[in-house]
Amino acid sequence: MRKHVASRLFTKAPLACFMLLLFGAARLKAAPPGRRGDLGATGRFWHITDLHLDPTYHLASDPTKVCFSSKGAAATGAGPFGDFLCDSPYSLIQSAFLHMDRLVRPQDFIIWTGDSPPHVPVDELSTEIVIQVMSNITQTLLQHFPNVTVYPALGNHDYWPQDQMPTSTNDIYEAAANMWKPWLQTDALETLRQGGFYSQLVHSGLRVVSVNTILYYGPDKVTTNMSDPAGQFEWLEDTLKRAEQSTEKVFIIAHVPVGFMASFRNTTAIRKAHNERLVDIFRAYSHVIAGHFYGHIHRDSIMVLLDQKGKPVNSLFVAPAVTPIKGVSEVYANNPAVRLYLYDTDDFGILDIWQYYLNLTEANLRQRADWRLEYTMTDSFGVKDLRPASLLKLGLSMWLPPASTFDTYYTHYMAGTSPSSSASFLPSPFRLHAPPALKNTHLPAPQSLPQHPPPCSSQLVVSHFLSEQTAAAADANPEHSAPHPTQPKHKQNRTRERTRTEDTSQGHTCAAGREAKTWQPG
Template identity: 25%
Template structure:
């Protein structure tokens, strides 16, 4: 078959899985010889390689066949931006090779959030489970060769298009969870294989003894998956509920060990994506363990944006502010309206917020190929921060919020998790998610291919810096102090290596740049809330225009 031949080309440079010592992914204790940290990690998502993609074919035929008379309706060699077509295999290869060449020696781990098969958008050439699994296996082999073989942990998540039919996943163990246990066998710690076979989720330590990444199976929360119960509290064996029960235990363990956690998966947690009760459980755990969770990294939406998880999300409907009930067709407008509900800084309680970051996709459907590289604080040692805050009591209990006591006895509300969940929240203004300290996220640089449609077999496209979140001064740390108090320029931390900056930023400090629109000091919760508040103000039209531009890359 055609796609079989193309598969062989796709993995021509791949090598057999490199055996890895289980101590690289410690469950209870850190490795004896930790890797040197670079303070950066990659987030890449939604590659969607398509073995049937053909140059010059019709956009209306999924870029698979028929040559339209008008050139504007024909597929491009490297992929067709702003279309419904998926990625040609050489775009997938080129992207991973580019990341490896320019960032492979600069990152500590890889967050890879799913959708490694084509969309089911061609009735004449329907997808099959065998094709989906093979595409995922091919991409996994590339990830093994380029990253895992160098000792860089890779953290994959299951996407809604990584199974057949798309969106539908029955409770495990099943054929999908068993197959992906094999496909991702070298990425998932052995101790979690049985858990993964049951639910396609797992946990791994990406910085041993310090930072873990928890890969969630968001299909069990997704409201398009009609074969699960949507986290109904009366269904304790619902796979969504079982996953949240497991997640709660994981967060408790990591918190007790003084570790920090990134939550990651394919489909972002929101009212529009998750079953209502699943979203309540996610929001409650996110806020209850705010002192442990560094952030939330997702894909699926293909549009660059961020949004806030708020304590008002846990209010009963009778208490919901109007702003949380309205909806808009345009994602950007909806977010800006939500941001407008944020109170003034003096009246904002940061204990009640979490931040979800949604990365754009590699597939040029419907925008431009993109990836992100985050930086995080690696200065100091764990001893510099009393992570467990011994002697300090947890912040507060949300059990008597709003009209809970009055309405939770009523039939309409008594089975809702909003009424059931009354646990004490663990928040701390000095935690890395709130204050720039050891392990705090500092910023990210986003790269994209603006000239995708102009390339051909002999002219390659170019990844360029689209924008970065940093304040200008943060890009150029001139010196750091070593143990003797001497200035050591060679050991200074650059969040973006100079070689990966555009020429206008390589020369040295600048006061402002078109590449640095947000000027964020770090990516702590307060910094994100401040940016959201700025975006919501009518007087900041220029900033809002940039936010929209980055979201839709147009």
């Protein structure tokens, strides 16, 4: 996840409009670990992502020698379950699976959106080591959940050298297909071997489509000038068309998400042209797609896909990571997290999120991993479900003063943290998020808010629900502004600009406060 490439603001028309929602947690009581409840016609599935196992992690007298993933930085808060400057020790991953094991039901399934190896220099790994780490995680999942199907997606670290995902059969695609045979059927394994993607029916009416978005990832030099790497766009359209003909609904899973990155203005994680093509496909088959599920960012965020008329048509979810790692210069980190989704078994719309986390500092001090319920989405934000219309309405409410949900988010977002002490994480019962850089959007004035904002056909607009007031707060407190997850501050070339884009085709103006950036891949 640690390497990124920048992309300038999109100008090719037409493009979908997104609203990106970064959700913090309101304080709530944790559900008993064994709570079941009568959910009626409700299905469930788990989401794990970005485990990043560091096999070198160990407690050492020299804090610079605790883990290779700290890259020589002193892991002064190291304990039995990890450190915020290190990737996951095996004990942390085991604790996450043990927590899930107590709650999982036979009808549940798991989506696993990639990135098993650690964030270490390329010469510390090899194809063999990457395969071994992936195999270790796979075997651990099989041991904990022998009767639960897992649907994996490949991440940018699930290859060596990292990010350089090829467009044809290779040792890692072959190894993945072999180790995931207990979960995947023959036709799924065939396309996995060929291009790192697959489709499989979960049960009658519901299909998982695992997209290899690393083929579109900026640092992947192998696919730089390819319009359709590995023929995945053609395959995806054909798969969605067949699902439509079979009256199936589809869950899209992938590692790198579409749209802008959660923490930075106008920066996409995948290339501009590929992002536009994916958006076009997803919008065309939005009536077939019941939800999107991604990882890579390590942060908890949600997006809403609008069609060309501004109607909300898809909900997109980015899950927080299991690994707690942060860069030395980053102020904020995430505590380890896993989540449970609830969905309607009639139309497969997403109903709720139950987000679980581990207070890492507390776990290390107590020598015990007490995973807790951080929040449930519907209770924390007073929404009836997580369908696109509900999420868009919630996002728009953040723009209306007084935005109490925004204030709650921002309060907990900043609570109990400092740039120098991992012990500062202890007072907060909430998993923390890296502070986003923010930009305004094309939304009309609060006094004249429509049911949904007008579309911007001239650009892809991703808007954090955290508004310009948060950007102003960050500007006033520069110590609260974290650098890009993969880049030290000296590599950032930042310019601030205020822009108005005239959208003559739609007869309205899209206004955006933007922070343009260029990056050197880390």
